[in-house]
Amino acid sequence: MRGYPRDDGRKGIRNVIAVAYLVECAHHVAREIVAPYRDAAHLIGFPGCFPNAYAQRMLTRLCTHPNVGGVLLVSLGCESFDRHALSEAIRQSGRPVQTLVIQRDGGTRATIEAGHRAIQMMRSEIADTPIVGMDLSELVVGTVCGGSDGTSGLTGNPAVGCAFDLLVDAGAVCVFEETGELIGCxxxxxxxxATPELAREIRASVDKAAAYYATLGFGSFAAGNAEGGLTTIEEKSLGAYAKSGQSPISGLIKPGDVPPRGGLYLMDVVPDGEVRFGFPNISDNAEIVEMMASGAHLTLFVTGRGSVVGSALAPVIKIAANPDMYERLEDDMDVNAGRIISKGATVEEVGRAILDLTVRVAGGHPTKSEELGHTEFILTYKSFEPLGPACLPV
Amino acid sequence: MTDKRLLLISPADNVFVLRGVVEAGETIALEQGVTRVPARLGLGHKIARHAIGRGQEIVKYGAPIGSATSDIAAGSHVHVHNVKSDYTPTFALTASSEEVPL
Structure with a gap:
């Protein structure tokens, strides 16, 4: 494996330019800036005009993500997002950063042209970023499942759990999540x-998720889950839980907290306090974005019904749980875990195949969704309290 | 011997999971007797391992996944029509007639 060394000691497995719009009103201009440079630049951003500490923290973490080599910020000019603080944080991380302000820089056409010039300059600036060796123990891997069905908990999720155990043994950081999809676990x-105090924090995080979703009136459960044979949120949860493998749980983190050392971490994604701003994560990419904000270099995505998404900034390895779906969507799937059902493969065989592919993707091999140009991204309003001291025991 | 299309995940479970599609009218061998399936059942769906009474827990992966809302006969489809979550209610769509289920 090899990586791009960053000033904070982390290493990136990709070296992309992040183009971030700071309000929906700047989205079109930012998208047009990225359009001719799809391989070099990825579009991220926040649509809201009201200030939000979570969104500020998330974009700060994402713009200083190890896979990011340089950043172009695109502001309308009058939004509440603090572009000055964001730009300063990026500068301090040692990355090239430039801010375009549409109202100052002459409107849509002029800003898009300025953006193209900025990307060309930044691209040559980061082209000579050194490449150094990278060890598995320096890798941060997230996992999510989406479009789950009755096969997810039998094939793809246990296989990722096996890969997670191998990664944790090698010293990597592994993160699993969606406390709202761990209700019942x-x-x-x-x-x-790891400690009784952490056990209490984990229980409290699931209680919080259950109460939050009960207030909203819907569990984290889509209609397709039921068509695929899943009956209740707790059934979906038990299947999803298999992604975490067998390792001890080293800590509980919230989006944007970077785990301090190797081990398995649970991410609490449900906001703190009263129910505000709606559903915690409105679709799967919101979860991937939060994993990236906590430093995930790549994501293992298990799908039964067949999700086709990728992500901006960090590769997504898609693991098909359902063998029939794999036949239909093979072009989108990196791993066929469905062969555990259809061809008698073992969970361990598929788990090792996932680990091997993880190492190759970290070394630069493109995933199916990268080849297809998927760079989905979504960030919405949330609010969190800081982590309690029991969440990250030494 | 049970049908090879049936998967028992944990010995404590009172449901089997289907390893493949079972078409309407086909028969399935359970531990006690044989049952005829009235309607097509998809991969990953569940059927009752034995009779389950109304209000009883449904057990899969050795853990409760909800409660029966009616009496369920051995071999019957166990799903949203006869099970409720003990946490938050399940949201499901009714398929339109022109869409063939996967």
């Missing part, structure tokens, strides 16, 4: 916590 997870 609280006792099982608490028993794996």
């Amino acid at each position: 609280e006792d099982l997870m608490a028993a794996r916590a």
